[in-house]
Amino acid sequence: MSCQDILCVFEPTQAGLPPAFAQAVALAKAQQAHLTVVPVSVISRAPGSAISAALVSGMLKTVNDQVRAATNVSAQAAKEALALSGLTYDVNVHEGIMLDLGDWIAKAARSVDLTVVDRPSNAIEASELFFERALFSSGRPVLVASPEHMSEAVRKATLAWNGSAVAARALGEAIALFPSLKAVDVVVVNGEKSLANALPGTEIAQHLARHKIEVNLIEAPVVSGSIAATIDEVATRAKSDLIVMGGFGHSRLREFLLGGVTAEITALARLPVLFAH
Known part of the structure; x- marks a missing residue:
């Protein structure tokens, strides 16, 4: 048995493709594994009150559109990098509010050998959610990538x-x-x-x-x-x-x-x- 199916999930940033992507690609190459890359848009919804929703809906649309645009840029960058890798791969975008993303990542991680995520830095960001739910709710292992070191083969x-x-x-x-x-x-x-x-x-x-x-x-x-x-x-x-x-x-x-x-x-x-x- 070996690692043949790797999932890499991350929230895009302006810094480009994150350490989790580079680490997942390196492991997929070493194992000749299939790699699924999912940049995620963490979107916001207007509050339930009709009055408050009307006040913030325009602002939220602008913010969500910016988040979706950043996700699409990351997806395109990942496709361009993977096109030259020799790997079999999929690049899919996903979006949702923070609470729904927990259930999604737990289910997605169950159908792969390994999920690779970025290092979380605080308890309210998406990377913490991805790590916590993939680890404790999927039944599968999780690899937390390091921004300081990328391992190609695990010896x-x-x-x-x-x-x-x-x-x-x-x-x-x-x-x-x-x-x-x-x-x-x-x-x-x-x-x-x-x-x-x-x-x-x-x-x-x-x-x-x-x-x-x-x-x-x-x-x-x-x-x-x-x-x-x-x-x-x-x-x-x-x-x-x-x-x-x-x-x-x-x-x-x-x-x-x-x-x-x-x-x-x-x-x-x-x-x-x-x-x-």
Whole structure:
């Protein structure tokens, strides 16, 4: 098994095609996978009151038209870039209000091997919504692209290991998605919490060795009180192609709030991060 069907979803910006697009293209080339690219227009609707709707409808139309135009520009740019890539691909535009986009991305992510999204920077932007719903509502893995590093082929990974079921699932997804994976650093961060009842790192290292994957078991002290910074430092120093970890978190009244380490590693990782939940 390998990654044969990749979805890349992003909200267009004036900065051009985002890191998620470049990362998705690189992985699709390495795997000879089909790539579906979807620039998304996040549109606004007038409030329910007829009076207030009349007051803002003209302004909203102008804003929405600008958003749709930017989306079409991104779609055209993606088509032009992909035309020279040698890949099989689709470029589709999608639009909706923020609340509806959550259900859409969850469903879209279920029918692919991997969804690639951009790094979210705050809890009210579309990239946070795409990440949160693709991860927690699709049942499929999600790769968060890094603006600092783009990995072409995945040969070495750093696994953030705490013995949890979601960490085990993330590892399984990485092995299945990337047959090119030859080496894994299994990182156990000392002092984050009691791991007395967790599956030891030595046992998961044995499992990887049976897959003919070179294993390096690392017990790392917490750097500056941050588990996420510790994982990032170890992975960057080892020149891994990506970080692999289980995604913890929850949605509360659709505010898209993530668990501490998940949110922190998403915000600061210098490498792409593969999450599974």
